[in-house]
Amino acid sequence: MNNKISISLSSFMILSVFLVLSSCSNTAKKSNKKEAQETIFASDVTPFFDEWKLILGDGSNVGHANDFEHKDFFYTASDGETNWVVYKTPNAGNTHGTSNNTRTELAQVKKWYPETANDKLTATLKVMNVSTTGDARVAASYAVVIGQIHSADGHENEPLKIFYKKFPGHTKGSVFWDYEINTAGDDNSGRWDYSTAVWGYDLSVVGSGENTYPEEPKDGIVLGEEFTYEIVVKDGIMSLKFTSEGHESKSFTKNIIASEYATKADIPKQTQALFFPIGQDGVEREIAYTGEGCFFKLGCYNQTNGKSPEVNKNWCSGAETHGGDVQKQYEDGNYAEVWFKTASISVSDAAVSNEGYFTKNDFLYKK
Template identity: 60%
Template sequence: MIIKTVKSLSQALLLVALTLVLHSCSNPDEGSAIETVVYPSDVIPFMDQWKILLGDGTHTDEVEDYEAPNFFYVANDGEADWVVYKTPNAGVTSRTSSNTRTELGQIEHWTPETGGKLTGTLKVKHVSTSGDARAAASYSVVVGQIHSNEGNENEPLKIFYKKFPGHSKGSVFWNYEINTEGENAKRWDYSTAVWGHDMSVVGSSPKTYPEEPEDGIELGEEFSYEINVYNGIMYLTFMSAEHDTVKFTKNLLQSEFTSKAAIPKQILTLYVSLGRDGIERKNAYAGEIQYFKQGAYNQTNGKDPEDNMVWSTGSAIYDGDIAKQYANGSYTEVWFKEATVGPGTAPN
């Protein structure tokens, strides 16, 4: 009786094993490892509130579960996943710019009076290694901004990272663009240093660079920013583990640049030779619709610096061939680990 039971059990087990083998053969892919795609929206889950423009001109309003190899994707540095924004010196640009970007644009709009808040924790991995040291925008990238959606469509805020070739450390600074009354050709940006230099510190010749900033930020060094617009006042906070926290306040409803006498010396150095010596309307950006942008807005381009020593950087663009630009350092790359967007809040 015991022998028969064991024999019957063995036969049953053999039948089960044979069935599993046959099933496996009929489904050769079953049981193999399934590669899981990690999307930028898995790392920073606010992508439903944005649209995006890539450096090759691709744009989409559906950023959830979306990636674009070579422009917008996820990378891991061994400790965490990061959202990568990468864009060449030359590609397809937006309607109002000569510079390429792989950058989010906020779908919801607001006014300075109603406010908004944007935060980001990032590290800049690469800026263009070609450019003209005399041109203020060379070797830089904008990693966050506020953009107006009406009037002259100026920018009350652009946050930059800039590093000259051969330097270990670069600078973080922010620019405020005046909102001129009527005709906009005389507008200018006023630049304020966070760590390192402001935008006005340039080289004396195309390949002669200024002194390296002692308190600068290295490529790959993590830092954070918070842009908080509340009741018409812009509150900026910049944080880094290796640097003191720095804060700024700027009124977006009342201008401090309403006369020629109020134009800062920095502007007389950078812009007046270009005919940019305008003044701002008294109520600055009051009542104008605004929105946030975040990512990598490359500030280098192939335009001749002799035409504009602020924004034309003469960078190498390899006839617009993106693969060649990436291979030869003619691109910018920014990694974000964390970011949030929402309404403005009362400052602490």
């Protein structure tokens, strides 16, 4: 009788231990599953990544960025109230295509033709950092491009680049947009940009010395300040709208299928002062971007690099790069970082595959 009771108690204890262990195991599994579910990806914040391929700050093309993150370049962050998508890239590293500049940036998988387009891109963002070093006389120093229209054909020029730029020591930076001519002829070396200020300065405002800066803009945007841009291209006309709380809203239009700059006499004084001294004095083909497939870009295209200003005084910054060491650049502020709160894209039915652009440029990245 006692033996039977002993055996029963032993069986009960073994069963109890098993149930406890099983319960712990199930709890751990549930906890791990819950933790996995709580990971917030960029595609949870802006669920439109089927429309893009993502280029990282190491020059690689990771394709569609659904349920993807890279802690050096592309991830999400919270400001305590809102989740944001972080695009981050150093002053130097591997670059995509023929560019001298690193980027963590989305490139649209389809292209559309300006003359028949009805396409739209909107974004709400804040710039968190631009490079702390560079040559103040160089137009692109301390700047980042946060949105673009890019041509996939011909010279692959850019009818739109939206910039944010802030000089060291300034609290406020500038937002401006550039139109790059679609150079006439086969030689694209004469291409140039014409810049228009939104808040603060345009591209042409530079320092008088390497470390001498202009006066801080009175109506600028500070790091961490939220603003929105909207780009619409319809029937050959590019329409832009910029809004930010506490700032005057600004709207612009530009015909991108009929050139304003088809003769030397048409070239603006701003361009003559900025680009003529370095031999960039070309004219645009009369039909501008007509017949070329164009596409949107969005993200963090760092305009500050380590190349000597002697190479090009507008685009080569001579900034600190630590030999391309990404972490060292991040440690002392030599990088660009942009947070996107919302973004959306509308693609017309006439848009077609942009795969040819990626096929060509994915194999041209610079190490």
